[in-house]
Amino acid sequence: MTVRVRFAPSPTGYLHIGGARTALYNWLYSKAVGGTFVLRIEDTDLERSKREYEELQKQDLKWLGIIHDEGPDKPNPKYGPYRQSERLDIYAKYAQQLIDKDLAYYDFTTDEELEAIKAKSEAEGGFAGHYQGKWKNPEMKAEALKKIAAGEKPAIRFRAPMKDFTLQDKVKGEVVYPADMVGDFVIMRSSGLPTYNYCCVVDDMLMEISHVIRGEDHLSNTVRQLMLYEAFKAKPPIFAHVSLLIGQDRQKLSKRHGATSVHLYKEEHYLPEALCNYLTLLGWSHPQETDIFEKNEIVSLFDLERFSAHSAIYDLVKLKWVNGQHLRKITNSDLVKELAAIVPAGHAFLSQSADWKEKCVDLLKQKVDFITEMIPMMDQLIFDEEIEMSDELKDILSWETTPKIISYISAEVGKLSESYASEAQLNTWSEFVKKDLGIKGKPLFMGLRAALTGKGHGPDLKHLIPLTPVSVLKKRAAKLGA
Numbered sequence: 001m002t003v004r005v006r007f008a009p010s011p012t013g014y015l016h017i018g019g020a021r022t023a024l025y026n027w028l029y030s031k032a033v034g035g036t037f038v039l040r041i042e043d044t045d046l047e048r049s050k051r052e053y054e055e056l057q058k059q060d061l062k063w064l065g066i067i068h069d070e071g072p073d074k075p076n077p078k079y080g081p082y083r084q085s086e087r088l089d090i091y092a093k094y095a096q097q098l099i100d101k102d103l104a105y106y107d108f109t110t111d112e113e114l115e116a117i118k119a120k121s122e123a124e125g126g127f128a129g130h131y132q133g134k135w136k137n138p139e140m141k142a143e144a145l146k147k148i149a150a151g152e153k154p155a156i157r158f159r160a161p162m163k164d165f166t167l168q169d170k171v172k173g174e175v176v177y178p179a180d181m182v183g184d185f186v187i188m189r190s191s192g193l194p195t196y197n198y199c200c201v202v203d204d205m206l207m208e209i210s211h212v213i214r215g216e217d218h219l220s221n222t223v224r225q226l227m228l229y230e231a232f233k234a235k236p237p238i239f240a241h242v243s244l245l246i247g248q249d250r251q252k253l254s255k256r257h258g259a260t261s262v263h264l265y266k267e268e269h270y271l272p273e274a275l276c277n278y279l280t281l282l283g284w285s286h287p288q289e290t291d292i293f294e295k296n297e298i299v300s301l302f303d304l305e306r307f308s309a310h311s312a313i314y315d316l317v318k319l320k321w322v323n324g325q326h327l328r329k330i331t332n333s334d335l336v337k338e339l340a341a342i343v344p345a346g347h348a349f350l351s352q353s354a355d356w357k358e359k360c361v362d363l364l365k366q367k368v369d370f371i372t373e374m375i376p377m378m379d380q381l382i383f384d385e386e387i388e389m390s391d392e393l394k395d396i397l398s399w400e401t402t403p404k405i406i407s408y409i410s411a412e413v414g415k416l417s418e419s420y421a422s423e424a425q426l427n428t429w430s431e432f433v434k435k436d437l438g439i440k441g442k443p444l445f446m447g448l449r450a451a452l453t454g455k456g457h458g459p460d461l462k463h464l465i466p467l468t469p470v471s472v473l474k475k476r477a478a479k480l481g482a
């Protein structure tokens, strides 16, 4: 089977995190089976759709590495155009086919009349909300055509068959839609614009979409779509309705759960691979239960059988942790380049040697989840000359051994003419404190740390001290000794 999948966003806003997950699953599946990933723009809401949003969503997809094979900018003449607003003649043509077969009918009912019809059918115990107006009657077609000839514009309503529909969904299993679930529905508005369920089916059919992977919020739409496939005598695609993303409070994911637009994650320096990794896991599981991977690594493992039917809880803490894992996988030389691009102009980082920079990022990346966090961390650990009198530090300073270490270190750093102390130098100091001052164990390590860093805890001194400018060590020692 030739696999063709699609991501079909409406360009009415930024790319939502849930949309990104849908796009990712479709992309992964197309790559897993050597299929085609289509980008289709569902812009029939002419008022809310904006070309800028289409561009922004495309940029976000690109940032995530979710690249389409076909779309408005990569058309295949057999299937395009890829913007629904450019396919209106196609929708009209197919609606006409349904009219000709009496599977759909012209409807001139006004909104007010519709309300009255609904109220009446409810009062009579009919199917609440189902259209039962006069235009449903096939005999009304002649009158309808007269009105059209006179310039009136009807909606086109699909005649919903009164029978059960059954969907074999790849995620939800068997879903039965009872016969009375939906009544006749509008497929073309009087404005000439198609409705979502209708144009979605026409497009999926003509674009030969084999699999539709989308959020389960569309599950209730699918019955209308199945009806239309049947009317067109077309085989429906295989559907996989993936569970929705929810917040910790089990409510639908919204802004109060954190950023919901992909571009905000980009601005906050999340790594695209980390976001893809985390989104993949929200609804799909790795066969080896692996948590950390790049999307290219799972392409060969991705299938539709490992989707979870349960809602996926969006957990920012876990996402941040995943980001940290990916940050640690970046090579030091790449991290140096990226950090150099975001430190403020004139920052001390920029004027260090290449070796220093690599060692610095190697140390910092163990401590943070985001590259941006490296800057305050570096300022505080390496360049900060101030002594912050924490309770921990006060305690260490109160030990009778500590002043001895401070005065020794103060004298020693005062003698240094180099810009940085070496690890060997640190060992010499430590040996002296141990042997000549007779201070061992905790009082030695903590006292040395206090004297050199002005802090009660932090990274291993053997990594930290060779990165700290001697000028800073001198200032700290002077402040501690004062």
Ligand code: GLU
Binding pocket: 008, 009, 010, 042, 200, 213, 214, 218
């Ligand atoms: N434009 C629809 C949406 O953004 C697409 C739904 C579908 O995948 O069929 O929700």
